[in-house]
Amino acid sequence: MMRSPTEIDTRIGLPPGPLSGEIVRELLELVLCKFRWFEPRRFGHVSLEKSLDPARLDLAPIIAYYEERKKLCIAAKTDRDFIWVSPAHTAELPFVGEISWTTSAQSASKVPWRTAHMQQIAELMRLVRSPLGQTGLAQDFERKTRRWVPQELGQKRVVTVPDYSKGLAGLVWRNFYGPPFVRMFGERLDTLPSDCRQPLGEELVLVQPYELPTEAGTETGIARERELISLLGPECFYDHEHHTLPTRRPVLDSLGQPLH
Structure with a gap:
């Protein structure tokens, strides 16, 4: 599928093996509460079947969903902004997992956003011990x-x-x-x-x-x-x-x- 020229992806490679619910909770606290990448409205997997109230964000059901499915997608009201958490199921290379975030390329036109993005991705990479992160x-x-x-x-x-x-x-x-x-x-x-x-x-x-x-x-x-x-x-x-x-x-x- 041809991707939109207005989208940018950030992809953070994960080490081989599963990602614990505790780490995913810490990750979500950073990207949704501290960094405020977007206002979360939906979560699930492909269908995004679960709804969220951003005014009273409760991470418990999100983490429970992740621990059951071992994959997770959280999205804004529209498909402009969303994140995927998709770790590998085994500790063997290749086929390691990743965390990915999609947003509008227009965001990167602002210097404060670019500065914050650099610092935030570095913080997330250290959290999950990622060897490689890319945005483009x-x-x-x-x-x-x-x-x-x-x-x-x-x-x-x-x-x-x-x-x-x-x-x-x-x-x-x-x-x-x-x-x-x-x-x-x-x-x-x-x-x-x-x-x-x-x-x-x-x-x-x-x-x-x-x-x-x-x-x-x-x-x-x-x-x-x-x-x-x-x-x-x-x-x-x-x-x-x-x-x-x-x-x-x-x-x-x-x-x-x-x-x-």
């Missing part, structure tokens, strides 16, 4: 993480990189690299232009090719991505010309499990 246009994610492969009858849509254990599909607007990726890139991170690199403490570094997510896919945006990839090491990224996986990948042996 939904369509840009589609271009870099999916491709069409010709078949005998028609075409088949396949993923480019199955998950972060296999390397990176490319650069999007904001790329939050946790310890495994900071170690993988090493000193190459220091070669990036200062306006594209922001250390966030505790082996967490933000790499941002351009100021706004809407620059993705433009001539200047693509050129900037290529410049940074050449500095970080093309072998760390999917080769979209030859359709080959990265040959350099993060070492995940010491990847910690979420707390609790």
